Amino acid sequence: MKKLRTTFFLCFFSTVLLAQTFDMTLQQPQYSDAIGYGYDVMAAPPKGSQKPFFFSVKVPDGNYHVTVTLGSSKRKAQTVVRAESRRLLLEQTTTDKGKFKTYTFVVNKRSPIIDGNTNVVLKPREKDYLDWDNRLTFEFNGPTPAVKTIDIRPDTTAVTIFLCGNSTVVDQAKEPWASWGQMIPRWFDASIAISNHAESGLSATSFINQRRLDKVVSMMRPGDYVLCEFGHNDQKEHRFGDGAYYNFAHSLKIFIDRIRAAKGIIIFVTPTQRRLFNKDSHRILETHGDYPAAMREVARRECVPIIELHEMTRTFFETLGEEDSKRALVYYAAGTFPGQMKALADNTHFNAFGAYEVAKMVVMGMKQLGLPIVSALRKDWHDFLPTAPDSWQRFTWYPTPVYDTMKPDGN
Template sequence: MKRIFVSTFLLVVSLVLTKAQTFKFDFSSNKETPEGFIKITPESLFNNALGYGYDFQQPAWDGKSNKPFFFSVNVPDGNYKVTVAIGSKNSAGSTTVRGESRRLFIENLDTRKGELRTETFTINKRNTVIKGNKKVKIKAREKGKPNWDDKLTFEFNGDAPRISSLVIEKVDDVPTVFLCGNSTVVDNDREPWASWGQMITRFFDEKVCIANHAESGLSANSFIYGFRLEKVLSQMKKGDYLLVEFGHNDQKQKGPGKGAYYSFAYYIKQFIDETRMRGGYPVLVTPTRRRQYDKDGKIKDTHEDYPAAIREIAAREGIPVIDLQDMTKVLCEAMGQEESKHLYVHYPARTYPGQNRELKDNTHFNPFGAYEVAKCVIEGMKKAELPIIKNLRADYKGFDPAKPDKYEDFKWNLSPFSEVVKPDGN
């Protein structure tokens, strides 16, 4: 009888959570739980019947441990305003909050013993379903990634992560910035890989939501043929934005009808037209530079006609262009040939588990490089006078790629998971 009661209770809780628009969780050590909140204990482990709990087989948080931990809740697709009370009455803390596949939201927030600081941000959640039985054609490497499941997942990291409460509320009235692109944009869920799409979330307040649909190895046409654009359009509303960065993989396509001013321009036009049909604002982004220097210490042009074609399409269509091709050139040349390794995945052997060989990748960024390039994107948004720049966080002070941040000053607590295989594309 007891077993039947427990099963029935879990089913009721799961159904309530699935239909709810607001989810409230209490992580504090207080004996009394605030009205409307669900008390979270070390025994609150995620399963689909319960619909929430500590996740990814990491140790459940006991309120004292300084190790990172994950917490997930099943929610429908959409944008969610998150309000998190950071801190503890029992100890000081330093907390970083990331969401889904390592999207950065709250960075190294220090709290004194007994201090609680309330922070808010908006996060996008999606799964592969478009409509009915139609789904996004994801790659094998994407299966199991937090970005594509039915859960909204949070990673609480930092020197001493401390949280007291978590409130998740569905919102439909904030502009969404959809990102379409390749491995230089994608949310990487494993160290040491990172891209600007998962760092730019750090710099906007809760009145803007970033939805990153980029994936490694994709070109403009494979993004469309994989139904990824269709998935984006199924969630797009009037006033949303679409940022499109391709070129890295497109330039490898050879043959009749291929090329920057031919097939590529044709596919990019589809992104523009489909966005405009829905009342959205398309923005083109030129590809980031590869770390390849000439004998004079200048960054090489390796993208052929693609950056010029993107600028020409943007001018013809009367839409903004964010010129990462130029800004990342300035960034890399300002740092110099040796120091610029700190932007990309360059690590000696045995830096990460299972890494038996040196990592030398001159295309894909590490967290510091992704952070710097995200700032370049924001400066491009400012130059284009996109209205959403009014929603930059107050602590964003501006950025000049000719005067990059110091690598030594960048603090990044590693996520528990790493991978030595580089993302698709080059």
């Protein structure tokens, strides 16, 4: 008789870690901490269901090498794979009846715990996020998803790219919001993990004060990367000492010193533009004050590589134009999503298409800097120019069945 789960132990540096394989053709339980694995977020799908589903496994913090075998012996399947809060790992892949395809990823899992005495200071809304719980969660979406097996084992060799930032970077937990940080895992192979610590509404200073930088440093290993995008919310702080060239620059210097002390590689990312057009020139107006310039100045002084996302998103919006640029942001008529009573018109926060495009810009920024990690881009990567964006009409996104029409902090 087949087992629901196969487990065995791996030994690394005298540490015993558990590897697990799940046969998804067999009945699996609903998740509970006592069992340690099972269907999660929604009720277990009925036998033969072709609807999206979630599957979670209780694991410690760290990186995990994940292998999924997709397909069904009974039907053709079309499957999308995401992890945690909607991190895109695999776009729609098709398997014919009786055919299977295998894919591998490295997925990062974290909790708020830094050490035995301190935790990250989470916002109330974060406490239910899949990103901060005690398990690794996978979302299998698409028109007709089908999964044969899931294999999870600890990974101690992957290079980790840590992301620090605000609502334009965070793994947005619910539709229709999205950010580039949750799209960028799509483009890296199984030698790279993405650990996204960004949160809506944060400035560089509040990120530090909430011990999020402490958490990043506690998880880092020499040679890991840290991408920092700030400036949106920093300009809204109105306290003594605030300002682009004072407190903001000082906070950026703290990031540099802490990350370099841990033998990490820090990269600055200038903030994404807001969609605000000059009615006469039809060009994007600058709304970030001195903050992008201050980040550039700190980067120059401290020899920090910098990705010019500020200018790339300006070009992107202007290329799309005043109307079509709305297609990259959360602009939706009332009733588009469950419980949406009013129209949404947000000129800051991206939808899935916009986040997907911005993630490509960040990757291009890495390539322009000549970072060694670009050697780990997946084989289907194609270089991207914001002057030639993808077609929003041809972009396909299968919504995660979890919605929230409340705007993220920091709008």
